[in-house]
Amino acid sequence: MPEGIGGWIAFLIEKSAMPLALAGAGWLISNAVERDKLVLEQEKVNQVMLGRAMTVLFEGREQERVFGRVPQREEIRTFRAHWIATYNAYARVQLDPVAIGIFMEVGLDDDAQRITPGTRLPPIAATIAPTSGPATGPRGDGWVSVGRPNTTRYADLNFDLLQGAGFTRDGGIPVGTRMSARWSVNLRANAEVTTGSENPVRGLISVGQCVRVLESRPNLRGATWAFVSLDGCDLPG
Known part of the structure; x- marks a missing residue:
């Protein structure tokens, strides 16, 4: 038996510390187990998402059909950009710009006439939609979907802005900016929705x-659109 007040105090501390230590150890073990379970669950989610991205990118184009119809090239670009970003987020080895360019082009038919350096189209006015009335702005060759502005994801942009040009704060592009196509892009008659018949394709801009x-x-359907000219694009040097 303990002797004196000091002995009793030490005895009581020793006896009470044991259950506290056991409780603390149990809490630490429980937390470690829960943490490991969360890590395993996250790894499962990662594998599922990576598997879905690989299915879309590597195993066919059927997933690109929207409501049973064949999608437009602009829709395909958006769809593939999403899954390329998903793949890069979960894969150990990310797709580089060359590989992304291949995935953006694979399996696409040239339904429209490809535009060559010598192609000359009848100039049109810069109308946003066919019902927007007469335009007083510049006349050029057509509209293109440039993509999402100020993005760090390569697949989100259909063009490279050349000579150090960049987007404005609101996502616009300065007049006179020259752009180079990262992959084939539709040149359209206006900037209206692309799923109807009122926005015909005037031609197909080639890679580069x-x-x-x-x-x-x-901010047209989540992207920046530009009214462009095929002329006057020679770069110095």
Whole structure:
């Protein structure tokens, strides 16, 4: 038996510390187990998302059909950009710009006539939609979907802005900016929705082809569109 007040105090501390220590150890073990379970669950989610991205990118184009119809090139670009970003977020080895360019082009038919450096189209006015009335702005060759402005994801942009040019704060593009196509892009008659018949394709801009911006419209269905000219795009040097 303990002797004196000091002995009793030490005895009581020793006896009470044991259950506290056991409780603390149990709490630490429980937390470690829960943490490991969360890590395993996250790894499962990562594998599922990576598997879905690989299915879309590597195993066919059927997933690109929207409501049973064949999607437009602009829709395909947005769809593939999403899954390329998903793949890069979960894969150990990310797709580089060359690989992304291949995935953006694979399996696409050239339904429209490809525009060559010598192609000349009848100039049109910069109308946003066919019902927007007569335009007083510049005349050029057509509208293109540039993509999402100020993005760090390569697949989100259909063009490279050349000579150090960049987007404005609101997502527009300065007039006169020259752009080079990262992959084939539709040149359209207006900037209306692309799923109807009122926005025909005037031609298909090829990979690496340069265009000059005459006007731009940010935030059209989540992307910046530009009214462009195929002329005057020769770069110095």
